[in-house]
Amino acid sequence: MAMQRSSGRPSAPRRTVLAGARVARSAGVADRGRITIEGGRITDIRSRDVDANGPLPDSRDTEVVDLPGHLIVPGFVDMHLHGGGGGSFSSADAEECLRVIDTHRRHGTTSMAASTVTGTLDDLARQAAVLAELVQQGELAGIHFEGPFISPGRCGAHQPDLLRDPDPTAVRKLIDAAHGTARMMTVAPELPGGLESVRMLSDAGIVAAVGHTDASYDATREAIAAGATVATHLFNAMPGLGHRAPGPIAALLEDERITVELINDGTHLHPAILQMAFRDAGAERVAFITDAMGAAGMNDGMYPLGPMQVEVKDGVARISEGPTAGSIAGSTLTLDRAFKRAVTVDDLTVDQAVQALSANPARLLGIDDRVGSLAVGKDADLVVLDAGYDLVGVMRQGAWLVRPEGI
Template identity: 65%
Template sequence: MSNADRTVLAGARLVLPTGVVDNGRLTVENGRIAEAVAADASTTPPVGAAPPLDLSGYTVVPGFVDMHVHGGGGASYASGVAEEALVAARTHLRHGTTTTIASTVTGEIDEVCRQASVLSELVEDGVLAGVHFEGPFISINRCGAHQPDLLRDPDPALVRKLVDAARGTARMVTLAPELDGGIESIRLLKELGVIAAIGHTDARYDKALEGIEAGATVATHLFNAMPGIAHRAPGPIVALLEDERVTVELVGDGVHLHPAVIDLAIKGAGLDRVALITDAMSAAGFGDGLYPLGPLQVRVEDGVARLVEGGSIAGSTLTLDVAFRRAVTLNGLSLVRAAQVLSLNPAKLLGLDDKVGSIEAGKDADLVVLDDAHQLVAVMRKGEWIVGAEVFQVPASV
């Protein structure tokens, strides 16, 4: 192995799944983590090895895993254009999302199939980690920023058509279980090894439970695009929160949910069942203005995205580095717990935790470096610096 294939980071605070190691030493070899341990002053580097990089004063957390994101950098995954999808993925990568599941929006079935085919090639190239179909199998009463006249009942044949179009890269399908074919489609997705997510739903409590029993294991952006909790009609929120088989997505941007509601969801579900997501649209990392969201138009003002017609919230402009910082500073999560809900939990749900989601030997060297204010400083993906390495490219003394 050449020295070029080996990087040592020294002096940083390492956020491991088992706790925080101060003055840590992290070794990367051939794009993977070789070790992550407390620094030992007596450690002698291999003969001819480059001196370690000094990360004293910085915190290193695992690269973030976003299981629900529609775009960024002015580009959308629903465009059906590979170059746009690359822009979106690279935008979020620069904000620490090293593993991305690309989400589509409601459209004509054949068009969404075409988009899935384009995205599947980027999965095969290692840019993306999978495809999430959000719509068209959702409730017209809770459609949010999805075009109502393009919504469809979840006919299992149509669900299979979308999954097949992704050529083995489909990771998740969001649907409303109360619609005709909803329960059957959830069973089909389970058979196909694709996550069935309950969302954009008007389901009653009992129907949501039926969907969970059929195999649904995710709540798509819990609280949003579903009926609220009433004391005689608990609705889908309570069903999804109380079942230990369900992971609940939460959008931590301060627009979709009040921080107190996030606290409530964490207490109700437990930290092992929470995944913070962005649900970001193309304006993320780009700025205010007018943007397409599938066939609809969105106006972004002061970072808040709403449909031009009707004013519904239309995704977010959030990036996961901001979500991490909010989780720590507003929701009071420890560094370890914040890393869990932004990295390890979604990685486990997606079946990717053997490679990503935590700082452990043998996993991909996907790392985010933060300063003491939890601001992003640098990002590494598979051992390659994406941004920020020049900040600390000074050899450490030990």
């Protein structure tokens, strides 16, 4: 079944019933389930054979969608995302930001945080003001500041001359610029002011993430004790595991308080490393992210990433010039591809993939009361996949954004 893209924001019927598909619920995947949606929310889920649940509603204001051979999963939630569709959240342009949002929604990411790229504090504050309005309008789930408080030795695609130590006064300036919508900030805790900033973020109810760091094992443990709860794209932009100097990876994997971000695009991580992270952390402590830049959903070419230029070749984004030329610059990943790869290449179960792509990031962003799982009372945010795990439908708040062909 191919997918047919809808335009704009279609209105939903009074009631929609999705029938006959496998349904991924917290208790496991149920065959031939039925989901009823009214007013943009899930009002009923039945997990047994449809025939045993009585006849389907026959009403002019009910849309019945028969989906045998398909899988319905919760809408994906991305807590680390910079751009897509040729646009960037760092643009400080609301229309461009909406293009990013629309691109990823049509690939199944129905909720997302907007990630910034290192810039001057004034530039980041201007970006935060625009993004905060989109959060308040319900378009975004919050703001993630990635940089400038990161290690020059692990800056990756961040411009080195704009990096700075995490002085709590500077950290507070960005928090204030977000007007209550900051959800996460990445900090290298070994830098001067790092631990104090982690404590400040934790006390403010903002996720403190350890990343782009040269922290030792012991320094990382101190950061966790100070309140850090996330590892920014674990394994990437940090020292590798060492048998005498285990570094941050060991500390982040072993601590039950930490959720680890993983970029599952086949470029950032070898499948064996991803599987090791799942074994060590457990599915309840993994969040798949895209770390996507403007080329997500687009063709190869040149794209901006904050103040830097990125060349995308064969779907891999790299900095094209300057002292960090050749460094991987985020990804061109979308979460529908991450889901398919998880279950077809990485040998993860559907339940594990749903935890990593929906439930866990929703919990960390503080929106799991509305999204992240298929449950009565939650928003009708869901993704329909065919037998090969390719996306054929996306629904957000009860309205189709990508409508399965033929319905």
